[in-house]
Amino acid sequence: MARWEPNARERLAASALDLFVERGYEGTTAAEIATRAGLAKSTFFRHFTDKREVLFSGGELLSDAFVTAIEKCPPGTTPLGVLHAALEAASFPFNPDRRDWVVKRQTVIAANTELLERELLKQAAITEAMTTALQKRGLDPRVAAVTAELGNLAFRAAFTRWTAPTNTRDFADLAHEELTASAKAATTLT
Amino acid sequence: MARWEPNARERLAASALDLFVERGYEGTTAAEIATRAGLAKSTFFRHFTDKREVLFSGGELLSDAFVTAIEKCPPGTTPLGVLHAALEAASFPFNPDRRDWVVKRQTVIAANTELLERELLKQAAITEAMTTALQKRGLDPRVAAVTAELGNLAFRAAFTRWTAPTNTRDFADLAHEELTASAKAATTLT
DNA sequence: TACGGTGATGAGACCAAGTCCCATCACAGG
DNA sequence: CCTGTGATGGGACTTGGTCTCATCACCGTA
Numbered sequence: 001m002a003r004w005e006p007n008a009r010e011r012l013a014a015s016a017l018d019l020f021v022e023r024g025y026e027g028t029t030a031a032e033i034a035t036r037a038g039l040a041k042s043t044f045f046r047h048f049t050d051k052r053e054v055l056f057s058g059g060e061l062l063s064d065a066f067v068t069a070i071e072k073c074p075p076g077t078t079p080l081g082v083l084h085a086a087l088e089a090a091s092f093p094f095n096p097d098r099r100d101w102v103v104k105r106q107t108v109i110a111a112n113t114e115l116l117e118r119e120l121l122k123q124a125a126i127t128e129a130m131t132t133a134l135q136k137r138g139l140d141p142r143v144a145a146v147t148a149e150l151g152n153l154a155f156r157a158a159f160t161r162w163t164a165p166t167n168t169r170d171f172a173d174l175a176h177e178e179l180t181a182s183a184k185a186a187t188t189l190t
Numbered sequence: 191m192a193r194w195e196p197n198a199r200e201r202l203a204a205s206a207l208d209l210f211v212e213r214g215y216e217g218t219t220a221a222e223i224a225t226r227a228g229l230a231k232s233t234f235f236r237h238f239t240d241k242r243e244v245l246f247s248g249g250e251l252l253s254d255a256f257v258t259a260i261e262k263c264p265p266g267t268t269p270l271g272v273l274h275a276a277l278e279a280a281s282f283p284f285n286p287d288r289r290d291w292v293v294k295r296q297t298v299i300a301a302n303t304e305l306l307e308r309e310l311l312k313q314a315a316i317t318e319a320m321t322t323a324l325q326k327r328g329l330d331p332r333v334a335a336v337t338a339e340l341g342n343l344a345f346r347a348a349f350t351r352w353t354a355p356t357n358t359r360d361f362a363d364l365a366h367e368e369l370t371a372s373a374k375a376a377t378t379l380t
Numbered sequence: 381t382a383c384g385g386t387g388a389t390g391a392g393a394c395c396a397a398g399t400c401c402c403a404t405c406a407c408a409g410g
Numbered sequence: 411c412c413t414g415t416g417a418t419g420g421g422a423c424t425t426g427g428t429c430t431c432a433t434c435a436c437c438g439t440a
Contacts (some may be wrong), residue, residue: 008388030426040390045427079379116314117307124310143375145343150379153339157332185333186376189269189340198417219396230419235398 009047009057011037016054021104025112052118055105058093063126065089066151070133079139079147080183086130086151087158087175094162094171103163127152150186154179199237199247201227206244211294215302242308245295248283253316255279256341260323269329269337270373276320276341277348277365284352284361293353317342340376344369 015036019028030051034044048054069089073082094102109115127148134144158175161167167174205226209218220241224234238244259279263272284292299305317338324334348365351357357364 029424041427042391042429043389046389049427051426083379113311117311120310120314121303121307124306140375142347142371143378145347146340146372146375147379149339149343150336150376153335157335181332182336183379185330185336186340186379188333189273189337189373189376220398221396231398232400232420233418236418239398241397 008037008039008043012039012044012047013054013057017101017104017108020055020108025108025115050118052115055109055115056118056122059122062090062093063129065092066126067129067133070130070137073137075137079134079143080179082134082137083147083151083154083179084176087155087179088172090155091170091172091175094159099163106163123152123156146186150182151179154182157182198227198229198233202229202234202237203244203247207291207294207298210245210298215298215305240308242305245299245305246308246312249312252280252283253319255282256316257319257323260320260327263327265327269324269333270369272324272327273337273341273344273369274366277345277369278362280345281360281362281365284349289353296353313342313346336376340372341369344372347372 012033016028016033019033019036022028030044031041033051033054034041037044044054048057066086066089069086070082073085077085109119130148130151131141131144134147135141139147154175155178157178158171161174161178162169162171202223206218206223209223209226212218220234221231223241223244224231227234234244238247256276256279259276260272263275267275299309320338320341321331321334324337325331329337344365345368347368348361351364351368352359352361
């Protein structure tokens with residue numbers, strides 16, 4: 001399979017993040033990213049459909065983790081229980097080693113609307129996948145939708161806390177905490 | 191203020207939707223939209239920052255309706271009560287006269303990922319605005335977030351039902367129904 | 381060692397989105 | 411009738427993204 005320098009895709013992603021941090025997303029050209037990675041512009045677009053997408057590759061892994069975790073829950077598990085399991089399974093990208101990279105990436109995304117749009121799309125896709133997976137467990141469609149949305153909310157909250165400069169806690173930890181809090185909040189609406 | 195043909199913006203929006211329906215979003219050029227509206231490409235981009243944006247102008251009205259409705263609720267109103275009022279106030283764009291236009295627009299959006307992204311961004315902005323407005327009422331941040339998210343969910347569900355071919359019911363009606371159902375679902379998670 | 385197949389790459393033409401600048405034109409008021 | 415102002419037109423320019431064709435590195439095989 002691998003020939004020449006075998007890591008074209010990874011090199012592109014790394015160069016891209018570096019350049020985005022240095023010059024900003026809009027100040028960086030796809031051709032420049034490719035050049036820094038020792039490749040050509042056409043090669044960049046062979047690996048990524050978009051200039052944006054270079055920051056989002058590997059996102060399917062997260063979605064898959066959510067979905068398969070949901071599927072693996074024993075039948076009869078409560079929706080909230082399923083959600084806890086799913087968040088647990090989706091914690092793998094967030095370990096201390098990857099923190100620097102994750103924070104850099106998130107800083108770049110937060111600074112650019114185009115990238116925010118893309119992120120929202122990915123999140124929506126995940127939420128939809130979770131909804132479907134929950135429905136397959138026999139949940140009422142509306143309950144499934146509310147559950148997935150709550151999971152998404154808890155995930156984002158946990159992520160925000162995990163990336164905070166002072167944080168030392170585990171992602172899964174924070175996720176469970178946020179989920180519990182959100183679920184409790186959901187019962188105090190009336 | 192208004193000179194020549196005074197409705198440039200509206201003409202552009204109308205021409206755009208027509209063309210998008212005829213040839214699809216990607217099959218339509220910004221220059222073509224402008225030409226059909228009797229204007230030039232440069233004028234198009236003077237009125238809309240984006241080719242996408244031509245389908246989303248007026249969206250601030252919706253956000254404003256949500257927020258001001260939340261602000262106008264008497265203190266002590268329950269979060270769910272506030273949400274009902276907000277959805278009621280945000281029903282104005284959805285009357286029988288505008289149905290055709292709304293359905294056309296939504297069909298175009300649903301067929302194109304770029305447009306979906308933009309719509310998600312707008313929805314996220316509205317949800318965030320609602321969260322802030324709810325927090326200003328003294329709600330706990332987490333409760334505010336959950337409430338806003340639930341409102342968003344109910345809104346989308348109501349919208350889907352309202353645009354369904356067989357629907358004859360009022361949007362506000364559907365929204366109240368969806369919200370009640372979602373809120374109830376949120377209490378059955380454990 | 382020579383050879384052909386395969387898959388990744390490079391080069392460059394090409395189109396459309398979006399920016400920018402400057403000229404122009406319609407209208408208002410004096 | 412003249413002049414200022416704001417909306418428009420036109421066109422040059424950059425960049426994202428697509429596409430095609432040639433090239434090159436490596437593989438297995440003779």
